[in-house]
Amino acid sequence: MMEYSIIVDKLTKKFGNFTADNNISLKVKKGEIFGILGPNGAGKTTLISMLTTLIKPTSGTASVMGKDVIKQQLDVRKMIGVITEKVTMYPPLTAEENLMFFGRLYGMEKKELKRKIAAGLEEFQLTKFKNKPVGTFSLGMKRRLDIVRVLLNNPKVFFLDEPTVGLDPITVAFIKNKIREINKNGSTIVLTTHIMQDADELSDRVALIDHGNLMACDTPKKLKNKLGKKATLEDVFIHYAGEQLRDETQRMSMAPRRGI
Ligand SMILES: Nc1ncnc2c1ncn2[C@@H]1O[C@H](COP(=O)(O)OP(=O)(O)O)[C@@H](O)[C@H]1O
Ligand SMILES: [Mg+2]
Numbered sequence: 510m511m512e513y514s515i516i517v518d519k520l521t522k523k524f525g526n527f528t529a530d531n532n533i534s535l536k537v538k539k540g541e542i543f544g545i546l547g548p549n550g551a552g553k554t555t556l557i558s559m560l561t562t563l564i565k566p567t568s569g570t571a572s573v574m575g576k577d578v579i580k581q582q583l584d585v586r587k588m589i590g591v592i593t594e595k596v597t598m599y600p601p602l603t604a605e606e607n608l609m610f611f612g613r614l615y616g617m618e619k620k621e622l623k624r625k626i627a628a629g630l631e632e633f634q635l636t637k638f639k640n641k642p643v644g645t646f647s648l649g650m651k652r653r654l655d656i657v658r659v660l661l662n663n664p665k666v667f668f669l670d671e672p673t674v675g676l677d678p679i680t681v682a683f684i685k686n687k688i689r690e691i692n693k694n695g696s697t698i699v700l701t702t703h704i705m706q707d708a709d710e711l712s713d714r715v716a717l718i719d720h721g722n723l724m725a726c727d728t729p730k731k732l733k734n735k736l737g738k739k740a741t742l743e744d745v746f747i748h749y750a751g752e753q754l755r756d757e758t759q760r761m762s763m764a765p766r767r768g769i
Pocket of ligand 2: 553554555670671
């Protein structure tokens with residue numbers, strides 16, 4: 510039996526001369542919630558885009574459930590669900606129409622699809638909005654609907670890029686609980702976030718990325734313990750990001766001063 514759902518080996522992505530992800534190697538175990546952490550611009554979305562076959566690596570390899578993300582793109586796509594920062598729904602179509610459309614795209618039989626859509630809308634408290642155009646939805650409603658869409662396809666690995674950004678605390682708590690439930694039901698979860706608390710609460714293990722480099726990969730507990738009793742994951746991050754992070758903070762806080 511395969512122990513890992515994802516194996517990343519020396520993965521690099523360059524945009525021109527700029528290296529967004531630099532020689533990253535890591536393994537995600539089956540059934541775990543794996544957090545990819547890092548500040549804005551660290552290379553999280555680029556990494557997830559390579560793992561979900563949306564962009565091609567410059568070098569290195571990666572596999573999802575034993576399938577190569579470059580050579581077996583379609584096999585990978587069939588097994589995964591992806592929630593990107595931008596919601597992938599058609600604004601003029603209603604919630605139900607969107608779900609019907611995507612369900613058919615996934616090749617689902619109509620009757621089963623209808624049953625799953627009704628159950629999903631109910632579970633994510635969207636039933637009463639099912640006939641409203643998605644364009645009229647709040648971000649929290651769109652995000653919930655996007656999760657319903659992905660779950661139609663029973664993904665073995667579920668990728669979520671910044672699932673909690675921009676949402677109110679009630680929706681954040683709701684979505685975190687759903688992520689835990691989806692994981693308990695058997696899906697491996699990979700999520701990115703720059704919100705340390707979310708990563709800490711959700712993840713079995715985390716990878717810390719900064720400037721495209723993997724700086725650490727372990728359980729939040731072990732990473733914190735290395736720094737001392739009261740260390741937070743934020744402390745851990747700053748510890749590993751070191752000089753680079755301080756430079757960036759300084760530049761930002763210095764900028765207005767120069768104008769005075
Ligand atoms: N298509 C692209 N072309 C050029 N640069 C890009 C492209 N996509 C991302 N980048 C750059 O790569 C870096 C990492 O981006 P990204 O992976 O989106 O970071 P994160 O998701 O961690 O915020 C950023 O500096 C970003 O500007
Ligand atoms: Mg991103």
